[in-house]
Amino acid sequence: MERIDLLMIGIGQLVTPPGNVPRCGQQMKEVQVIKDAAVAIREGRIVTFGPVELVLERLTDIEVAAIVDVGGRMVTPGLIDPHTHLVHGGSREHELALKRSGVSYLDILAQGGGILSTVQSTRAASEQELFTKAYRSLDEMLLQGVTTIEAKSGYGLSVEDELKQLRVAKQLNDMHTIDIVSTFMGAHAVPLAYKGRTEDYVDLVIHEMLPMVAEHGLAEFCDVFCEHGVFSVEQSRRILLKGREYGLIPKLHADEIQPLGGAELAGEIGAISAEHLLAATDKGLAAMAEHGVIPVLLPGTSFNLGLDRHARARDMIDIHELPVALSTDYNPGSCPTESIQLIMMLASLNLKMTPEEILTACTINAANALGRGHEIGSIEIGKRADLTIYDAPNLAYLPYHFGVNHTFGVIKNGKVGVWNRKLMTNREEAGQ
Numbered sequence: 371m372e373r374i375d376l377l378m379i380g381i382g383q384l385v386t387p388p389g390n391v392p393r394c395g396q397q398m399k400e401v402q403v404i405k406d407a408a409v410a411i412r413e414g415r416i417v418t419f420g421p422v423e424l425v426l427e428r429l430t431d432i433e434v435a436a437i438v439d440v441g442g443r444m445v446t447p448g449l450i451d452p453h454t455h456l457v458h459g460g461s462r463e464h465e466l467a468l469k470r471s472g473v474s475y476l477d478i479l480a481q482g483g484g485i486l487s488t489v490q491s492t493r494a495a496s497e498q499e500l501f502t503k504a505y506r507s508l509d510e511m512l513l514q515g516v517t518t519i520e521a522k523s524g525y526g527l528s529v530e531d532e533l534k535q536l537r538v539a540k541q542l543n544d545m546h547t548i549d550i551v552s553t554f555m556g557a558h559a560v561p562l563a564y565k566g567r568t569e570d571y572v573d574l575v576i577h578e579m580l581p582m583v584a585e586h587g588l589a590e591f592c593d594v595f596c597e598h599g600v601f602s603v604e605q606s607r608r609i610l611l612k613g614r615e616y617g618l619i620p621k622l623h624a625d626e627i628q629p630l631g632g633a634e635l636a637g638e639i640g641a642i643s644a645e646h647l648l649a650a651t652d653k654g655l656a657a658m659a660e661h662g663v664i665p666v667l668l669p670g671t672s673f674n675l676g677l678d679r680h681a682r683a684r685d686m687i688d689i690h691e692l693p694v695a696l697s698t699d700y701n702p703g704s705c706p707t708e709s710i711q712l713i714m715m716l717a718s719l720n721l722k723m724t725p726e727e728i729l730t731a732c733t734i735n736a737a738n739a740l741g742r743g744h745e746i747g748s749i750e751i752g753k754r755a756d757l758t759i760y761d762a763p764n765l766a767y768l769p770y771h772f773g774v775n776h777t778f779g780v781i782k783n784g785k786v787g788v789w790n791r792k793l794m795t796n797r798e799e800a801g802q
C-alpha cells in the first residue's frame with residue numbers, strides 16, 4: 371500500500387449495507403455496523419476500513435497525509451437520490467390553494483397547469499438562470515448528505531428545450547460536488563401545441579428528440595410518465611424500446627395514480643427501475659421481481675399530494691422480495707423538497723420501513739437504480755470514498771428525530787464537501 375491521502379478516525383458507528391448488488395427483501399435489513407471505526411482513503415477511493423486498531427495496524431509504516439477525527443459521530447455511505455426533476459424554471463406555489471381545495475394532480479395538468487406551467491417557465495429561462503437555480507438545490511442536497519443524484523429532463527418538451535435542460539445538467543455535473551446522472555424524459559407530458567395529438571408528439575420524441583439526445587451524449591437513461599391521460603403503456607413501450615436502440619437504459623414513472631400496467635411493462639422490457647408504484651398490482655410487482663426491476667419509492671410525493679394511499683413497500687420487501695430504493699422526486703409540483711432526510715422519516719412513517727431498510731434504500735439500492743452499484747452506495751475497498759457523517763448516535767435516530775438536518779459533514783470522492791454543516795464548495799464557480 372502506498373501513501374494515504376485521508377484517514378478518518380473517531381467514527382462512533384460505521385454503518386453500511388454490504389457488497390455491490392441490489393439488496394432484495396429481507397437482505398435490506400442486514401447492514402454492517404462497525405463501532406470505533408476508521409476509513410483510509412487514497413485518490414478518492416476507499417483503501418481500507420474497519421475497527422480503528424485494525425486499520426492502524428494495516429497502515430503501519432505508511433505515510434498518511436491528513437487525519438480527520440469525526441468525534442464519535444456516525445458515518446454511512448454518501449446518500450444517493452435516484453429520481454429528481456432537478457433542472458427547471460420557476461415554482462408553482464400559485465397552485466397550492468387549488469391543490470388544497472381538492473383539485474387533483476391530473477386535473478391541474480389537464481387544465482394546462484402542473485407540469486405544463488413549469489414547461490412555460492423552463493422555456494422562458496436562460497441556461498444560466500436554470501443553472502443557478504439548480505445549483506442552489508444541489509447545495510441543499512449536499513448539506514443533507516447526498517453525494518450522487520439522477521436528474522430528468524421533461525420540462526422542455528421541444529427538441530431545443532429538452533436539449534437545453536440536459537446541457538444544464540451536464541454543466542452542473544462538471545461544476546458541482548454532487549455527481550449528476552442524466553435521464554431524458556421528453557415524454558413527461560404532452561405539450562399544449564400537441565393537445566389532442568399525443569401520437570404526433572410521441573413521433574417527435576422518437577424521431578427527433580431521441581436521436582439528438584443520443585448524438586450529443588446527453589443522457590444515460592430514458593423515462594416516460596406512463597399514466598392515464600398522459601402516455602399509454604403502448605406509447606411508453608415504443609419510446610423506451612426506441613430509446614434503448616439509442617443506448618438509453620429504460621426507466622418508467624409507473625402506476626402512480628392508476629393501475630395502468632406500468633409495473634408489468636417495466637418487467638416486460640427489463641427496465642432498470644420503475645418509480646412511484648402506488649397503484650401497482652401484485653402481478654406488476656411479480657413481473658418486476660422476475661426481471662430484476664428496482665422499485666424507486668417516493669413517499670414525499672404521496673405526502674405532499676395529500677393522498678391517503680402509499681406505495682406498498684412492505685409487500686414489495688416481504689412478499690415480492692424486491693430491492694426497494696427511495697428518492698425525493700424533487701420537482702416544483704408534486705414534491706418541492708430537496709430533503710432526503712424528510713423522505714427517510716416518511717418512509718418510516720408511511721411505508722413502515724425499518725431504519726436499516728431505509729439506509730439500504732438510500733444507498734446501495736439507489737446506486738443500482740442508477741447502474742452504479744460497483745462504484746458507490748456502500749463502504750467497500752476500491753469504491754469511491756463518498757461518505758456522510760451525522761450528528762446522530764445511530765441509524766434509528768435519523769427517522770426518529772425529524773424536521774432537522776442531522777448531517778455534520780460530507781466526503782465526496784475523498785474530499786471534504788461539507789464540514790460542520792458548512793459547504794466547502796467554491797460558489798464563485800457557479801457565477802453567484
Ligand SMILES: N=CN[C@@H](CCC(=O)O)C(=O)O
Binds near residue numbers: 455
Ligand atoms: N408524475 C410525474 N412527474 C413528476 C412531477 C412533475 C411535476 O409535477 O412537475 C413526479 O414524478 O412526481
Ligand SMILES: [Zn+2]
Binds near residue numbers: 453454455623699
Ligand atoms: Zn418524477
